[in-house]
Amino acid sequence: MAQAQPLLQARSLTQTFGGLTAVDNVDLDIQSGQIFSVIGPNGAGKTTVFNLITGIYKPSAGDIIFDGQPITGKRPDQVLRRGIARTFQNIRLFNNMTVLENVLVGQHTKMPGDVISALFRLPYYTSAERRAEQRAVELLGFFGDALVAKKDEYASSLSYAERRRVEIARALGSGPKLMLLDEPTAGMNDSETAEAITYIQRLRREFGLTILLIEHKLQVTMGISDRIAVLDYGKKIAEGAPAEVAHDERVIEAYLGRASTAG
Amino acid sequence: MATQTTPKQATPSRVDRMRSWASETMIAGRPVIWYVTGWRFALIALILTILLPLVPYDVYPGIQSLVVAMTTVWIYVMLALGLNIVVGYAGLLDLGYVAFFVIGSYTFAAGTFGQLHDWTGGGVFPVPTFPMIWLIPIGALLAGFFGILLGAPTLRLRGDYLAIVTLGFGEIVPIVFQNLPTFFGNLGMSATQPAPIDTPFGQITFTDPLNNAPFYYLALGLVVLITLGVAALRDSSVGRAWVAIREDETAAETSGVNLTRTKLLAFALGAFVGGIGGVINTAFVPSILPVNFNFNVSITILIMVVLGGIGSIPGVIVGAIILRLFDVYILGLINDPIHQSALVAPATAPLHFLANVDFNVMKYLIYGIVLVIMILLRPQGIIPDARRRRELKGIGAAPEDMSAVGLFEAEEAGADIPALDNLDQTAYAGEGSDAQGRDS
Numbered sequence: 001m002a003q004a005q006p007l008l009q010a011r012s013l014t015q016t017f018g019g020l021t022a023v024d025n026v027d028l029d030i031q032s033g034q035i036f037s038v039i040g041p042n043g044a045g046k047t048t049v050f051n052l053i054t055g056i057y058k059p060s061a062g063d064i065i066f067d068g069q070p071i072t073g074k075r076p077d078q079v080l081r082r083g084i085a086r087t088f089q090n091i092r093l094f095n096n097m098t099v100l101e102n103v104l105v106g107q108h109t110k111m112p113g114d115v116i117s118a119l120f121r122l123p124y125y126t127s128a129e130r131r132a133e134q135r136a137v138e139l140l141g142f143f144g145d146a147l148v149a150k151k152d153e154y155a156s157s158l159s160y161a162e163r164r165r166v167e168i169a170r171a172l173g174s175g176p177k178l179m180l181l182d183e184p185t186a187g188m189n190d191s192e193t194a195e196a197i198t199y200i201q202r203l204r205r206e207f208g209l210t211i212l213l214i215e216h217k218l219q220v221t222m223g224i225s226d227r228i229a230v231l232d233y234g235k236k237i238a239e240g241a242p243a244e245v246a247h248d249e250r251v252i253e254a255y256l257g258r259a260s261t262a263g
Numbered sequence: 264m265a266t267q268t269t270p271k272q273a274t275p276s277r278v279d280r281m282r283s284w285a286s287e288t289m290i291a292g293r294p295v296i297w298y299v300t301g302w303r304f305a306l307i308a309l310i311l312t313i314l315l316p317l318v319p320y321d322v323y324p325g326i327q328s329l330v331v332a333m334t335t336v337w338i339y340v341m342l343a344l345g346l347n348i349v350v351g352y353a354g355l356l357d358l359g360y361v362a363f364f365v366i367g368s369y370t371f372a373a374g375t376f377g378q379l380h381d382w383t384g385g386g387v388f389p390v391p392t393f394p395m396i397w398l399i400p401i402g403a404l405l406a407g408f409f410g411i412l413l414g415a416p417t418l419r420l421r422g423d424y425l426a427i428v429t430l431g432f433g434e435i436v437p438i439v440f441q442n443l444p445t446f447f448g449n450l451g452m453s454a455t456q457p458a459p460i461d462t463p464f465g466q467i468t469f470t471d472p473l474n475n476a477p478f479y480y481l482a483l484g485l486v487v488l489i490t491l492g493v494a495a496l497r498d499s500s501v502g503r504a505w506v507a508i509r510e511d512e513t514a515a516e517t518s519g520v521n522l523t524r525t526k527l528l529a530f531a532l533g534a535f536v537g538g539i540g541g542v543i544n545t546a547f548v549p550s551i552l553p554v555n556f557n558f559n560v561s562i563t564i565l566i567m568v569v570l571g572g573i574g575s576i577p578g579v580i581v582g583a584i585i586l587r588l589f590d591v592y593i594l595g596l597i598n599d600p601i602h603q604s605a606l607v608a609p610a611t612a613p614l615h616f617l618a619n620v621d622f623n624v625m626k627y628l629i630y631g632i633v634l635v636i637m638i639l640l641r642p643q644g645i646i647p648d649a650r651r652r653r654e655l656k657g658i659g660a661a662p663e664d665m666s667a668v669g670l671f672e673a674e675e676a677g678a679d680i681p682a683l684d685n686l687d688q689t690a691y692a693g694e695g696s697d698a699q700g701r702d703s
Contacts, residue, residue, distance in 0.1 A: 054517055076516035085517070092514035094507050096650045104500070105507045109519035111500035115528065118499035119492055129500070154653065174519055 005068060007032040007210050008053070008084075008178055013062035015048055015234075022048045024234035025062070030178070030212060030227075035204060037213045037221040039245075040231035041254055046214045047089055049231070050180050053212075054086050055079040067177065081109050085176035087167045089183045089214070095156035099147070099166050102155050103136035106173025110135075132173075139169040142206070143199065161192045168203070178210045179203060185220055193217060197224055222246065230254065305577070312483060316476035330475045332592035336584055337482035338544050343567040343583035344489050344576070345536025350565065351574035351648070352502060353529035354509030355417075356426040359433025361560040362413065363406040363534040367541020369440050370402035371395070372455050372551050378445050395457035395469070399485075399542050406538025407531045409436075414530030418523055430558070437556035446551070453550040469546065478547050485543065486580075489536055494576055496532070505529060506650065559627070563590075566634055572644025574651040581645055590626060598622045 010028040014021065023045045030036045038046045051057045053064055055076040064072045071079055085106075094102050110132060112118070117125035140147045143165040150158060155166060164184060171179060184200065185193040197220055203209050215221045221228060221242065228245045230238040232254040238245050245251055285296035298307060315333060318326045342364060349357045373379045375398070377391035393401075413432045417425050441448050459468040467477050496502050504525045507515035516522055545551055563586065571582020598621065605618035622629075637644070643652040 056513060056517070075521070076513075077519050077521045080517060080519045088514070092511050094510040094514065096510060096653045097503070097506060101503055101506075105503050105515065105518050105520070107519075108500060108504060108507075115496070115501060115532075118501050119495050121495060125499070132500075156653075170518060 006030055007067060008212070009063075009065040010049075010053070011063045011065070013049065013052060013064065014060050015045075015052055015057055016060045021234050023052065023059075023231075026231070026234070026236045028229060028236075030210060032177075032210050033204065033208075034226045035200065035211045035213060035224050037215055037225040037228045038231060039215060039221055039228060043233075044231040044254075045234040046231055047182060048234075050086060050182055050212075050214065053079070054084060054180065077109070080174050080176070083175075083177035084180065085171035085174050085178075086180035087164070087171055087182055087184065089186060091160075091163045091167050093155040093163055093167055093170070095154065097155060098152050099140065099155055099158065100133070100136055100151040102166055103139055103151075103169045103173055104132055106139075106170035107132045107135060109174050136169070136173065139172050140166070142169065142172070142202075160187055161195075164188075164196070165199075168199075172203075172207065176209065178212060180212045182214045183216060184213070185215065185217055193220065196220070200224060309487070313480075316479050327473065327475055329592065330479050332588060334475060334479045334482050334547060335544070335591050336587040337479070337486045338540050338547065339564065339567065339587040340486050340580050340583040341482070341489055341536055341543070342540040342564045343571070343579045344486075344493055345533045345540065346564050347533075347568050347574065347576070347579045348493060348496075348505075348536070349529050349533035350568055351579070351651070352497065352505040352509070353526060354505075355526060355529060356422065357429045357530075357533070358426045358558075358561050358565070359413075359429040359431065359436075360533070360537055360564055361433045361556055361558070362436035363410060363537030364541040364544070364560060365437045365440060365556045366406040366409055366534075367402040367538035367543075368545040368551055368556070369446060369541075370405050370538070371398050371457075371542040371545040372446065372452050374398040374401065375455050375457065375546075376452060392458055394460065395542070395546050396460065398457075398546075399539055402542035403535045403538040406541065407535035410531040410534025410537075411527050413534075414527050418526055430561075433558060433561050437553060440556075441553045449553055451551040451553050455545055455551060456549045457546045470549075478543075482543055482547070485539060489539070490576060490580070493536075497576070501525075501528065563630070566630055569634065570637055570644060572647040572651070575644065575646050575648035578644045578646035578648065585645075586630070594622050594626060 006029040008028065008030040010026060013023055013026045013028070015023040026045075026049060028036075028038075028049075038049060040046055048057065052059050053071075055071070055074050055078065058073045062072070063070060066079075066082055066084060069082065071082055071084075074082070094105065097105070111128050112125050116122070137148055137151065140151055147162060147165055147169075150162070155163060158166065168179075168181070168184070181200065185196045188196060200211060200213070201224060204211055213221070213225065225242050228238075228240065228242055229236055230245060230248070230251045232250075237250045237254060238248040240248070282296070285299065286294045288295045290298065298304065312333070316326075316330045320326060323329070342360070345363075346357065346360045349355050349360075370379075373382075374393035379393060379401075380391040413429075413436075417428050420428055440446055446452065456470045459466050459470075461467075468474075469477050469481075504515065504520045507518065507520055508522060508525055512522060515525075564583075567583040567586050568579050569582070570586060571580065572578025601617050601620075601622070605612075605615055608615055643655045647655075
């Protein structure tokens, strides 16, 4: 390949749940700086791939290499420390914490690890806490001042779109290299979706992020992806630039059914 | 309209009347309410508790027994604060907290009777009788160590399963100690008094029955230290991590929180505080009676936490004070007068049966009734934690500003909670994330 080693490589990634093979021998190569989309019908195994990459599931077989290091079987917090952050399809904020606290939890890895410094409020702890708060406000500011103004409200009181943003702000807190966004525009109307597209592109530009995206809306994936992989029944059935994938027979079949039955 | 009566004048609620009284009555140029909100209330309460042992016998003849009672109250406040770390912050239901109390207790006994000295060959502990001031941290560290040891196998468990396993540990640990021959089995040990301490201002003895102030101040001082420590942790990244895993373990993990470390830390710190309580209690009583180390201790401390307000430091302190004071002081005060007045009443009087009722025996029944009433009417506790109150009221509740020691606000806020609503919500109290999962 023309480019150097990919930022994230998955090699024959497989996950079985009992008799069901949710992810079947999937290979992925995500180059640094790309916006890479994973699409596919419901139940195709997209979210399972995310859970495998972020360590929520341990793969039944296969390897994941991030930044030249194997991360297969690492715990979620270890994966985050390596530089992979994520959001969830059904937003998982800490609802009874404030917006600011949510984003502060996202910076947990940046805080001193010992109890003593927190217990006695040692200078290096308090300065880390101050930095984290400043950073949290900056991260919320990425989505505009309206969100900053709500930093002391409980997360559950925010609108749906706002909660998605807070979740991204929380994920940004660890300073990741790769961001996994699981259906970031799910449940959004057209104008909110358009806004989401802009900030996904801004994430890449302003934070130098590589983005791995699960998305159903074709306007989003076709519009901003550098590359798209299509999953169906756990198998990768196609991969390529948006235009190539859109004309791939197997992809059309997976989404619309067989041409013969249609005709 | 002529027939319609004038709208009924809304009668001010009890809370409104208290509030207006508190804001109109002036003491030294400030309204009463100024003194009883926030840190000023805590400060005044602290000053009063500091002054308590100084009340002379002439003013109140029962002062020494009250000081003794209050000393055990402070010991239980410590224990409740410790359990609150595990149950209130990290959300891990621990029904075996007595285990750490026991470890602290036997550490003190082993340090005063010479077992620690014998076991270590006299190297680490050169004297058989070790000063209490060193046995406190030793007992705390040992208990903390066992907190990690007992916490480790429970890490994968949640809710009921965790509760059952911790309950088992709470039974096992006391039995192990009872079966170590060196600790005299079921007989226990008596006269485990601490040695006097020499200070530049003279000798402090902890064994004078006519002056219980030294122990009182020791216990109170430890309560203050533990409170400050727990509050500092609650407001730190550690405290946030605890709340985060309580709310959503998966989201916490993917935000960089190490579940193993964070949970074990809660177990260890809770056990550490429990160990301190055990040491002080054995030094104060001063004996070890193994029959007292049972499930009742664990459950009493848990009731203190729930009654006061799970996760709320002022709540837990108030809950422990109320329950323990009731146990060791008020029960004793009311038992005799009730017996006597019931005895002199004619045999046909409806309350005559009270003459044969020993309230000391009935205390767990009373606790049980109080707890049931509390869970029905006010599951968030006497002084609730703002976050916990939201959890108990269900997701999406409007955020409300709750000051920690805002007794008035707490009273008022509790008034508008429909009981049935809460009954429904408490079922989900132990599994916040599930309740939220339902919602989203």
